[in-house]
Amino acid sequence: MAHCEYSMRVVACENTYSNRASGFSIIEVMIVLVIASILVAAAGPGFQDLMGNNRALSEVYTLRATLNHARSEALARRAPVVVCPTRDGLACADTDDWSTGYMVFVDTDNNNIADQNDPDEEIIQFETGPRSVDLAFNNGNRRVRFGAQGVALGFEGTFTFCDERGVKNARGLIINPVGTLAAATDTDDPEDLIVDDAGGDNVTCAE
Numbered sequence: 001m002a003h004c005e006y007s008m009r010v011v012a013c014e015n016t017y018s019n020r021a022s023g024f025s026i027i028e029v030m031i032v033l034v035i036a037s038i039l040v041a042a043a044g045p046g047f048q049d050l051m052g053n054n055r056a057l058s059e060v061y062t063l064r065a066t067l068n069h070a071r072s073e074a075l076a077r078r079a080p081v082v083v084c085p086t087r088d089g090l091a092c093a094d095t096d097d098w099s100t101g102y103m104v105f106v107d108t109d110n111n112n113i114a115d116q117n118d119p120d121e122e123i124i125q126f127e128t129g130p131r132s133v134d135l136a137f138n139n140g141n142r143r144v145r146f147g148a149q150g151v152a153l154g155f156e157g158t159f160t161f162c163d164e165r166g167v168k169n170a171r172g173l174i175i176n177p178v179g180t181l182a183a184a185t186d187t188d189d190p191e192d193l194i195v196d197d198a199g200g201d202n203v204t205c206a207e
Contacts, residue, residue: 101129
């Protein structure tokens with residue numbers, strides 16, 4: 001009987017030791033939480049910048065692909081193709097703000113209007129809005145028109161992509177008269193960390 005009581009005491013002691021060894025004290029948990037909070041606070045701005053950069057790049061790539069597609073269609077169809085801002089995917093919007101969305105359509109009669117009743121004026125693509133960044137085009141025609149030879153003479157300019165971080169984080173996409181595209185870069189000497197438009201001036205973002 002005594003041996004049995006001794007064995008039970010030993011098991012109880014072992015269980016108590018095991019519970020203490022496998023658990024955490026309140027102080028230890030608080031220390032871990034404080035360290036985790038510090039790490040999150042330190043990484044927060046960098047993570048937000050990473051997310052912002054990814055959103056902007058995604059918009060640049062989407063518009064670049066759309067414009068290249070439109071130019072290819074103009075060459076393939078031997079007909080003018082228009083890319084313009086739109087709110088409904090049916091008609092061009094008279095604005096330099098492309099954040100509302102943009103569309104691509106064939107414009108055989110050169111009236112800059114997508115004709116739903118004309119099979120030769122097909123709407124090729126529609127990118128819905130609002131876009132994840134502010135997107136503006138600085139050509140007064142407020143659209144891009146690729147001729148049957150793929151040129152964009154008179155419709156060249158710079159697309160600017162801005163978000164809440166301001167102009168130093170803005171990106172630009174330049175379309176030239178030939179109809180080809182290039183990423184905007186900071187051409188200033190010394191650099192001022194702001195990309196430049198097709199004319200060599202700093203891009204701007206709306207306040």
